[in-house]
Amino acid sequence: MNTAEVVASTGYSAQQIRDLEALGVIPEARRERNGYRRFSDAHVRALRAYRDLARAVGPADARRAMREIRSVPADQAVALLCSFHARLSMERDQALAARAALEAIRAEASTDAEPVDADSMTITDLSQALGVRASTLRFWEKAGLVSPERIATRAGTARRYHLTAIREARITAALRAGGYRIPDVHRAITAIRELQDVSHSLSALDARLGAIAERAIALLRAGATLADIIESTPET
CATH class of the missing domain: 1.10.1660.10 (Multidrug-efflux Transporter Regulator; Chain: A; Domain 2)
Incomplete structure (x- = not known):
């Protein structure tokens, strides 16, 4: 699919998609002879997982995680994601x-x-x-x-x-x-x-607990795609 289709599917702008590609959040897109990018369903899933991961742990840690899970051994990638769950629990x-x-x-x-x-x-x-x-x-x-x-x-x-x-x-x-x-x-x-x-404020703390629960759900949503990325990344 082309950039416009990814924009329509994910809600990211074309510039955001290019930036996230440059940052290593998603794999490098295939280039056609005319220089246009071609994306796959895996790119779309990764972008959606990144959105949930950023919601759960913040954009900076989410960007780092999306890069690292493709470059480190599987056990380290899994440990990184587990640390996010532990952080939310804490x-x-x-x-x-x-x-x-x-x-x-x-x-x-x-x-x-x-x-x-x-x-x-x-x-x-x-x-x-x-x-x-x-x-x-x-x-x-x-x-x-x-x-x-x-x-x-x-x-x-x-x-x-x-x-x-x-x-x-x-x-x-x-x-x-x-x-x-x-x-x-x-x-x-x-x-x-x-x-x-x-x-x-007790009510503010209750709101904080609700926000933590929403972030935990976002992390769980991202989990399946992140697990697929880890499993499909070849061991170096």
Whole structure:
């Protein structure tokens, strides 16, 4: 088929098709004597797979993958695609951990515990507000769960918990009370820190989880064609 037919079949422009060919996303098209490109059904399938793969993992990684699966041994190509599935799974786990942390805050706020609404607190203030020992807060700090500021005093240094540290301590206290292990709490805290753009909203996190599911479906759609490419690529 000619370029116009591929445009009609895939929705890519002629220039995009030429660019993707130059980038190695699709194999080099056969050239006729007059210089016109001739494409096969395999090119169309590869272009559609690339669209889904780009949706799933981003254009840069998708371009790299489309090139590499034709040039590396089959086991390495398969490992690359598996890493994309693992990445999406990790993103989902992270979003779920962030959601669990926010749910824990809401549950903690609905209890009879003393409210934590100060702009900053000492370790004594925070331990009393959360109902935990100061040594527990120090342990959480050592575990990377809470990051208080250290301020100079006449006696040396003291911890000062500002809003972010107070919030992390609240999350940690709520999750620990709910039976979460320290590694699980650490994952939730990390999720909150890395997902600052959505951590304020449970509905936004739900939307993120939906988007991850859509990307995973796109990756699955691309999978059959990518598997065919890997299987049909001769071993070097």
